[in-house]
Amino acid sequence: MTRSRATAGSFVPQYLASWLRGPADPRPVYVTLFVTAKCDARCPHCFYIPRIENSKAIEDLSCDEIERIARTMPPFYKLLLSGGEPFLRPDLPRVCRAFADHCDTRQITIPTNALHPVRIERQVREMADDGRVLWEIALSIDGVGEMHDEIRCVPGAFARLTETFERLRNLATHVDNLVVRFNITVSRRNQDRLLDILDHVENVWRHDLVDMTLIRGEAHDPNWKNVDAEK
Template sequence: MSRIVDYFKLGRKYFSKHQPLAMIYFVTKRCNAKCMHCFYWDDLNKTNLNELKINEIERIADSTGKLLYLRLSGGEPFIRQDLFDLVRVFVEKCSPSFVGIPTNGFYTDRIVRFAEKAGVFNTRIEIGVSIDDLREHHDKIRGSRLAFENAINTFKELKRIQSRTRNLRIGFITTAVKSNQTRLVEIFEYLKALEPDSISCNIVRGDTRDRGEKEFNMHSSKHFNDLCDEYNDTRVKKRRDLFSRMRQAKTLYAHEIRQKMIETDTFQIPCVAGSKIVVLYAEGEVYPCETLDFEIGNVRDYDLDIRRLLQSSRAASIQNKIISGNCFCSHECFTTASIVFSKKQLLKVAGRALSPRMFG
């Protein structure tokens, strides 16, 4: 019954302004790696950090209300010792359908303990282990010794406990960059053999630590994406439930739109950044998305009320600028949100999900 109430509240928010249905929360500005392709590198590991505390996060979650999904990022999310409590707050107050956490997989014991405890949540927990290359190549990209060994060990340990942690999904995330473009197929075959729940491809973006990493062949990333889609498609057909088919249909459609954007460098669909999906940074800064450099405001200046912040004149101005300017990018999360939170696009996804192809 509680789930029905949650979906009713989500439905109301779907048609309301100033109420985000999805959030990306950079939980920390601390990281143990020095990734060559990181777009957040210049903000990491500064002194005198004043990251949001649990009591502040509780008030932010209260003001946010029901979420369809929540993605936690960083920095390295598992550096936060209170990550479990942070997730618990959002699960209890926002009831997201799933919580996604990308990780470099370095802190194996800490990640596994979190996953074991997270079995109590009535929410799917998706941990994505980042693997950008194989062995020493991965370590070089990540700027961290033993990065590959620890990440693979973390994945294997998570697989070991998955049978008794039913809400846990474990996948791999690979970022396509110049350094790995000639090995993407080899990387895919290695990851596929480990039988993750999913394999995802991100496109390098932003002002990277090593700007040369953005000079890669888009054709190689498209081929890798196609391999990932084929693999994920097969996994979904084994599950056969409508929710999984809807998610996979959405993912495939998002990849099509993103590829068109990349190939033609043109607008494809209206973006909902700053309205239905927002980015919350570790010290309370709120942005419409990760790729735009204009801040909506700091939630601490709005009594930790994110809804009030999104009702501000500055928020309205930024939202109008995004829509009127036909803003577009290749960011996976925002392409997805712009599909899910558009009635027109969602109908297309539903049609695909119900097609015989998705039933295998």
């Protein structure tokens, strides 16, 4: 039997229907799960740095433990996997499959620092084989070139981001259930360069899916939250 594949268009009616059920239905629509405290970037705007710095002492939930959690949850449509850097988990595709199997999850969004092009492409390729799910990979970009490297505290981070995007863009031309987008975390450091970032994404990379978010929670460097709204 041929299984139909999820696409952005096929997902929208289901997602809207779940919202329209309203407060009378206690089932969740959208679940966020932090799958690891490990990360190889040290962004000053990140609220998770204390756990990342202590990640060697923090044991991530095993895949078996996550699957047991999934078995106890009601159905929900959208899952956001966060961290840390989710793709540092070699079992990430299996983690995703647990929710697709047991919770009928049909959209899974994974933000990434994009520092591991080959690993990310390999895992996303495996994930995209599951046609039940619409996969959304959100690549973090905080500047163009050296500014991105500086904010991520990783030399060469922008070059690796570029390679990751190119690999995933190529993969997305061969499957119809993969969406690649960018996410900009707006901070005091990059607030004057947002148009440069958008210009690079649109005119150099020829891509048009970009989100911008303000810093959440307690930034590792609180001064980075001082964004000038007038700008």
